[in-house]
Structures are given as C-alpha cells and as structure tokens.
Amino acid sequence: MEDTIAAIATPLGNGAIGIVRMSGPQSFPIAQKIFRPYKEHFLSHHIYYGHIVDKRERIVDEVLLSTMKAPHSYTTQDMVEINCHGGIIVLKKVLSILLENGARMAQPGEFTKLAFLNGRIDLLQAEAVAEVISAKTERALMICQNQLSGKLSRIVKELREKLLLLLSYNEVMIDYPEEDYSNISVESKLKIVDDIHDILDKLLRSASTGINIVNGVTLCIVGKPNVGKSSLLNALLSDERAIVTDIPGTTTDVISEYITLNGVPFKILDTAGIRKTEGLIESLGVERSKNSIKKADIAVLVLDVSKRLSEEDKAIIDLLKNAPCRKVIFMNKIDLGKKIDREELENLFPQYPIVEGCLLNKRGLDKLKEEIYKQVVYYDVNDSEIAVTNERQKKTLEKAMGKIPALRQHIKDNIDPALISIEIQSMISALDELIGNVTTEDMLDKMFSTFCIGK
Template sequence: MNNVLSDDVIAAISTPVGTGGIGIVRLSGAESLQVADRVFVSPSGKSVTSFPSHTIHYGHVLGGDGAVIDEVMLTVMRAPKTYTREDIVEINCHGGNVVVGMVLQAVIDAGARLADPGEFTQRAFVNGRIDLSQAEAVMDVIDAKTEAGVSYSLNQLSGGLSKKYQGIDDELLHLLTYIDAALDYPEYDVEEVTENELDQNIHHMIDEIDDLLQSAKVGKVVRDGIDTVILGEPNVGKSSLMNKLLHEEKALVTNIPGTTRDTIEDYLNIGGVPFHIIDTAGIRETDDVIEKMGVERAKQMVNQAELVLYIEDVSRETSNGDQKWMSLLEGKKVLHIYNKSDLIDEDDQASLKDHLSDNQIVLSVKSEEGLQTLKQKMVEMAVGSDSVVRKDDPIVSNVRHISLLKQVRQNLESALESMAMGMSVDIVAIDLKDALDNLRKITGQSLGDDIIDQIFANFCLGK
C-alpha cells in the first residue's frame, strides 16, 4: 500500500459479493468529485462538483461510450467530515454483480484506481481520524458473531480501548519527562520523582495492563467463538441436542445407529458467547469403512475442541465404550451430559442428580428439561466469572495487542528489577522508554510502514 500517502482517487465495491437490492461503489481522494462528475449525469444538469456536502442526488451513470449503465443515487461527502477525511463519493446502484462491476469499471476508466484491501480505513488512520487500535476494530465489527461481539468492537472503534492505552501512555510520558528533565538539566531546580513515587506508578500501570490482559480471555471468546464438540456413542442424542440448541433440523435424526457419518457444524449464540458447535459421528468400533472414517474425524475434532459435550444415554447401562472413549478427553474442558432422563423413573432421576459434580448435568433433550441449565453451564465453562464483563467495558481481543501488552508488562517488571538492584534512574528510564515504544506500537504511533501495510492487507475490499 505504498500509494496510501498519494492524492490519487481510489475506488472499490463496498457491498458484499452477490445479488442484492443495492450495490455501493465508493470513491475517496482529493479528486473524487471530479472523477464522479465524468460518469454521473443529473437530470438538473448540475455538476457533481457543485453539490453540497452530505447530500444525495438522483441520476444515471454513463459508460465511456455515453450509454447508460444504471439509474443511481449519488452521495457527496466533502472532507474533512468523512470516513477517510478526504472527499468521498458513494454511488448507490442496483445490486447485481454485473451492474456493480460495470459502475466500478466506469469510475476506474474515468481516472480512479482500484483500492487495495483496507485502503479506505488505512487512509482514515494515516489522516489521523482513527488510531491503529480503532482501525483494527472495523474488521472486528464486520466479523462479529454475536451482538455482544458487535458491542465490544464498537466500543473499541469509538475509542474506548484507545483511552485505556492513552492513560498508560500519559503516565509513562509523565515519569519519563521528570526523569529526563532531572538528568539533562541538573542545574535547574527540577522536582525529582522519588523512588517511592516511581514504584507506585509502575505498579499502578502493571495493574492496568493486567486488567486488560484479563479481559483478553473474554475477548478471544467473543472474537473467535468456542469450538464445541458434541461427542458420544451412537444414538445417545447428539444430533437431537444440536437440533434443539439451534432450533432447526440441522442434523438428520433416526433410530439407526451410525446415521451421522461426518461432522455437522454451525454457530450458536448463548448469552453473547458464540459457540462453534460440531456434531460428530457416534464413536464406536465398526467395520463400516465410511462410518470408521467418521469416527476418526470425530477424534480429530476432539483434539481441536475447547469444550466437549460428552453425552451418555442414562436409560441404558454404561458401556465399555463410554469408559474407553473418556480417555480421549484428558486435559479437555468436558461437560458430561446424562441424556434421556425422561426414560427413567423419578427416584432414579433424584438419585442421579444428588451425585452430580459441577461439570455434570441431567438432561432430557426430548422434553427440554435441563436444557437451560446446559446453556448456563456452557457459558460458565467457556468464560467463567469473566462473563460478568459489561458490554461497555473495553476488552482486548486482538492477538497483536495481547502480545505487545505482555511486552509492555515485561518492560515495567524490568524497571522494577533495576530499581530493586539499586541501579541509577537513567537505567530505569531505558525500560520505561521501551515500555512506551511497545505501547505505541498498539496504536500505531511507533510502528513501521511494512507492519501497518500487513495489518490493513487483512481487511476486505471497499473498507
């Protein structure tokens, strides 16, 4: 994206690929209005360059041969009150793949160039409208899997997380200013930071970083979801449970053992936590080649799973298979489900419930008794007590942020170690400067252009 600092006009389709009611072609750059004026004709005969900012106009887009491509609505947004802080034009046309592509080609022929992935947002960053942390939140909003994910990402986009980073930045800068002033201008009566003040401030910053890193546990769940495998022997109710959780007949259910031969996957939102639910083939010893492949795939899914819902049929005796397959679950978070409780009498149900551990529940998928408890347990096992984080609290969900925050914390710990060893304050300042540099890499204040290009390259076209 070496062109990002130039004044050329970029263009891209900003709506998803496919057929829809409306398709949007977006332009940004100093000459956007002039480029649009070469392809847009208004019934009033007015030029696009004469339109006031933040207005929308009816007209037609013409091709290079003067033929009408489509009937459109054109929106003009003049700098600096735009997404990129540059002049922006958006052409709203009909949403077919062909017509949107023709409109895009028309503006390219008129002088625009095709935008790189994420280039609109990169221009917003370069032009100072947002910092890098907020820019990354744009894709988090787009990729969010739940309403909670959208809320957390919008909080980051609006600067909630940036304010947290800025608070630590201000504190570091304050300490370094006093230290540098005292070292560089000893002839002046500059108030020195005492060792006690330095110690308190560094510990306070470490506490702030620990809070952010703690929030990352929720952030990872909200951002990526929890890979959750439903496991058990044939005909214990795995597919029935998946269908009940999803409120649709996603998996085929019969009384014939081995009906599910391959994994079936979908996303489920429980209390703002996205679960990637994977229904697997019933695990058992079999000579059926296809079913055997399904069993092996189920084992592979267990290895990747972050949570396993292991189901047993409580109405029948525990098999040797159940005992054998439990060895697959060592080291995994497992919620043990005793299903088909509707097939045993009340006394047996009561006795079973009296002997349950925290990660065991009694369930009847058929009657839905225990289903709400199952959902609550799934959320607890996914995020634990961290699920109480409010949606307006800033959370860290980006792996790059987490890595850099850990480096900042290590820099601060090194500063404390230097103090404990009695080293001079200028040595301590080196660690504090490293901490400040790593912190500013999060917001993009001290990050190389190659890394910034790599970050924005992961964005979608038109954003």
C-alpha cells in the same frame, strides 16, 4: 501524485441500492466527467441527483452521488460515493467507467487503511471496523462499537501518558544524578506502576471474553455411540436437526450448526460416536470426530450414566484429557438410574464442571448451557465496557505486562535508572505497536487483506 481508488462497496447481488465509492485527489474531477447532475458545482457533504454516463454519453444509471471534501471524509481525502441501483452489471459498469477515467481498483481494506495512514483512526479502530462488519451477535456489535469510538484507544493512551511520566522522573535522575529528587518518592513511582498494572490486568482479563464474543467459539459434542450427542445438539438448537435413533453409530459425519448463548456465538459440532469399528464410513466419521476435538475451543463429553464407564468411554476420556480445549461433562440418561460414580469423574476432570441430566425431558439442559457459557466467559464484560477483541491486541498487552515485575523490582531496589528507562521504553513500544504508532508494511498488509474490498 496520490492514486485515486475505486471499488464496489456493497455485496454483489441484487439489492435496492449498490454503492461504488472512490477516494483520492481525482475523485471530484472524475465524477464531474462521468456524472450529469441536475445542478452544477459540487459542494462538500451534499447529495446530487443525476446520471452516470459512458464515453458516448449513454446513460448507464440514474444515481445519487454524495461528495465529501478532504479532510472530512472516511479516508480524509476527497471522496465520492455513488448510490446506484443494486445490480451486478450496473455496479460493475459504473466501476469500470471510474477506472477508465483514471481511478485504480482499490485493494481489500484500502479505504480503511488510508483512514489509518492519514491519522483519522488508529489501528485499534481500524480493526474494529472489520469486527463491526463481521459481528455475529448484538453483544459483539456493542463491544466493537466501543472500540471503534476510541474507548480502548483512550485507555491505551492514558497508560502511555503514565509511562511517559514515570520515564520523565527517571530521566531526571539520569541527567542530574547529584541532585536530590527525593520529592518523588519510590512509593509514588511504585503507585504509578501499580496503576498501570491494574489497568493492563483488567484489559487482559477482558481479552478471552472479548475474543470469544467477537470471533465466536467452536464447541464439539463427543462421546461413544448412542450416549445422546445428537439429542444434545437438537436440544441446544430446539430443533430436530440431527437424526436420533437407538442404533449406535447413527451419526457418521460431523454436523455443524450455530447457536448464541448470552450473546456469544457458538458453532456446534455433533460428531460420530467414537469407537473401534470395521465399517469404512463409520471409521472415517470417527477420524473426523477426533479432528473436531483438536479444532474445538470447548468439548462437551456426553456419557450414558445408566451404564458403567466402558473401555470406549475411557479411551475418549484419555483423548480429551490431552486436548487443550475446555471441557464440560454431561451425565446423560439420569432417568435410567445412575451407574457412574460422579466422584470418579471429578477425579478425572478436577477443574471442569459436571452436569447431570436427561435429554428426553431436557432436565439439566439450562445448567449445562450455563456451565458452557462460564467456560468461555471468565470475566463478564457488559455492553458499555471495553474489551480486547483479538489475539494481536492481547499479545501486545501481554508484552507490556511482562515488563512490570522487573520494572517494579528495579524501582524498589533503586538501581541504575538507565535500566529502569529500558523497561519503561519497551512497555511504551508495546503500546505503540498496539495502537499503531509504529507498524511494519507486512503487518498492515496482513491486517487489511482480511477486509472486504470497498471498505
């Protein structure tokens, strides 16, 4: 017998409405036991007005109860959702009544996991559900909605079809080695491989952009004391968030704030100026600055161009050069004249942009924002396009892509078709993993445990 599960689906706090949901074969019988409707009989996809009562028939809440009969529900099972008043006690009480009557507490993401296991959505769509909920910008939302509607899944299925076609051409050669199947030329097989390559390539190019838009990016502002790091934070926020003074060592801790650039959410860390210091508080701050660089996806190095590069600047440059994050260099205080040679910086950071400006009058700020954005969005995805949105998706696509060179070569060399089949099969299994045709218990547990309860 399948379980019937129940959970509070709305956040615990005070709100106009709170929803308790229930899924499984006992949903309707349990609802019938605890709900006193003004009309009898549950039809599917109807909303009923009535009261939830406890076992002594005391009214616990005045509710609207909606019914969804299998298979036309979120989980594909019979489902009941109870719109209660949105208070913590009332929601907990209604849930406990459901549990007393035979439902069991749902695990995080279990409703969505059921939707996946029962075949209503695939794994990409299940991931999109969590991403829609946590979307931090409208652009993130649009990308996740595209994924939820199955656009990415359709492309993956088309890729799979192409591979199956290729496989069938190949299997014919294995089964009937004597026959001449020259009507399927090497060229036409290579054409299919090229098509597959191009689609995979486009998806993979969308990955870093999609991941950055959905997950957000951590940007840390670094530099020696007094160069204008906190001034930059304030300018990016258009707010006097951090204290700015001309005393070196003003910022002693990491200050974090959020901004959005073209729909990409950024967490910005303003750090203590890095230098050798005897002060206990400042030295702890410096340690934190160094750790921030390790955590950051992108670092903005701020330099005071009115002075020559000092040993302190050089030490930070060394630190940054070895860090895996992306970098943008901001030459600040250009209003005071320029003593740092731009070419010297270009040699130190050959692949990274250098922007000159003055934070006192915001000169160079727009250019800096543009360069920061370009460092995290290498491939512009528009709202109607699909994008890969997490590392798992990216890795499985890379696995498939990794097989292309060998596959191409084998077809070209017209070698043993059995070997060609192996390459094609392993590409198909990478796509199966991506879309969730094959899964492991561990992988599903890991994925759904990140969901909220009741989703």
